[in-house]
Amino acid sequence: MSKIVLGVESTAHTAAVGLITSEGKILSNIRAVYIPEEGGIHPREAANHHSEKLPFLFKAAFEESNLTPQDVSLVAYARGPGLGPCLRTGATAARAFAYSNDIPLLGVNHCVAHLEIGILEGATDPVLLYLSGGNTQVIAYAAGRFRVFGETLDIGIGNGLDKFAREAGMGFPGGPKLEKIAKGPELLDLPYSVKGMDLAFSGLMTSAKSKLDSGYSLASVAYSVQETAFAMACEVSERALAHTGKNELVLGGGVACNSRLREMAMIMSQERGIKCFVPERALCVDNGVMIAWLGYKMMSADYNVSEKDNIVDQKYRTDMVEVTWR
Ligand code: AMP
Ligand code: MG
Numbered sequence: 034m035s036k037i038v039l040g041v042e043s044t045a046h047t048a049a050v051g052l053i054t055s056e057g058k059i060l061s062n063i064r065a066v067y068i069p070e071e072g073g074i075h076p077r078e079a080a081n082h083h084s085e086k087l088p089f090l091f092k093a094a095f096e097e098s099n100l101t102p103q104d105v106s107l108v109a110y111a112r113g114p115g116l117g118p119c120l121r122t123g124a125t126a127a128r129a130f131a132y133s134n135d136i137p138l139l140g141v142n143h144c145v146a147h148l149e150i151g152i153l154e155g156a157t158d159p160v161l162l163y164l165s166g167g168n169t170q171v172i173a174y175a176a177g178r179f180r181v182f183g184e185t186l187d188i189g190i191g192n193g194l195d196k197f198a199r200e201a202g203m204g205f206p207g208g209p210k211l212e213k214i215a216k217g218p219e220l221l222d223l224p225y226s227v228k229g230m231d232l233a234f235s236g237l238m239t240s241a242k243s244k245l246d247s248g249y250s251l252a253s254v255a256y257s258v259q260e261t262a263f264a265m266a267c268e269v270s271e272r273a274l275a276h277t278g279k280n281e282l283v284l285g286g287g288v289a290c291n292s293r294l295r296e297m298a299m300i301m302s303q304e305r306g307i308k309c310f311v312p313e314r315a316l317c318v319d320n321g322v323m324i325a326w327l328g329y330k331m332m333s334a335d336y337n338v339s340e341k342d343n344i345v346d347q348k349y350r351t352d353m354v355e356v357t358w359r
Pocket of ligand 2: 143147165168286318319
């Protein structure tokens with residue numbers, strides 16, 4: 034029988050509620066994004082935003098789907114990794130909703146959710162290139178766990194783009210604004226920092242700012258930042274594909290909305306003779322649907338729902354997830 038799962042996302046900027054059926058039909062995908070007035074994300078302000086918005090997001094999700102809480106078989110929430118105050122707010126909302134409607138509750142891993150939503154696109158056992166604000170990782174399932182094959186050694190790629198854009202006088206979020214302006218024509222020499230399977234972005238962004246200060250056009254600097262940062266990400270993904278022998282790549286995270294990144298990942302995949310799955314933009318950014326979908330997968334694999342829901346662990350590690358659904 035078809036089941037409906039509700040997912041709550043609140044790990045960073047985004048508060049979101051999604052509803053999905055066990056067949057993968059998306060019934061609702063509602064989000065609200067905290068935008069700082071200045072500077073980067075302030076965890077407590079973001080948490081306040083989420084606690085203000087979440088009741089309306091629940092309401093809107095039920096209105097959009099024409100469902101009632103009684104239709105829901107499981108409430109899943111993003112248990113980590115993320116910002117402590119934000120995680121706590123989402124967990125509290127999910128718990129209050131689940132307990133008051135007598136629905137089982139399950140905390141799930143946010144990064145794994147970005148990977149598993151790729152299954153809806155047709156992937157079976159992919160490598161995930163996960164490029165978001167705070168997270169930059171290459172993740173794949175191997176030997177019973179989701180393994181982080183490579184990751185940033187300093188800032189997340191999205192936070193790097195946002196910081197450079199902010200210093201260049203553009204508002205938040207910077208990634209999409211830079212994409213619009215990244216026309217070139219000059220490809221400038223910027224630090225290309227791939228260290229084994231890991232990446233670093235802060236030197237790249239600092240160097241980009243000094244290029245801008247020395248008179249290069251924003252169009253050329255933005256273009257060069259994209260070309261360099263995305264080539265680094267594609268290189269590490271390709272090495273993870275080679276290492277694992279997998280033949281599917283999935284893109285995830287807000288930066289995966291970028292058309293040039295999508296194009297580069299497609300070209301690399303074609304050249305390797307593998308498939309590249311690019312979820313629609315509303316499923317690349319942080320969303321409640323992916324949380325609900327992973328919750329369903331775990332529930333359907335008899336994951337012990339009642340025992341695992343009671344801790345909000347900021348350090349919730351991807352490779353510590355007990356994988357019972359594969
Ligand atoms: P997330 O943390 O996954 O919700 O993604 C948010 C990040 O994605 C922010 O750092 C945005 O600047 C970035 N982002 C969103 N759209 C784009 C885009 N089209 N190109 C590059 N970065 C983007
Ligand atoms: Mg994310």
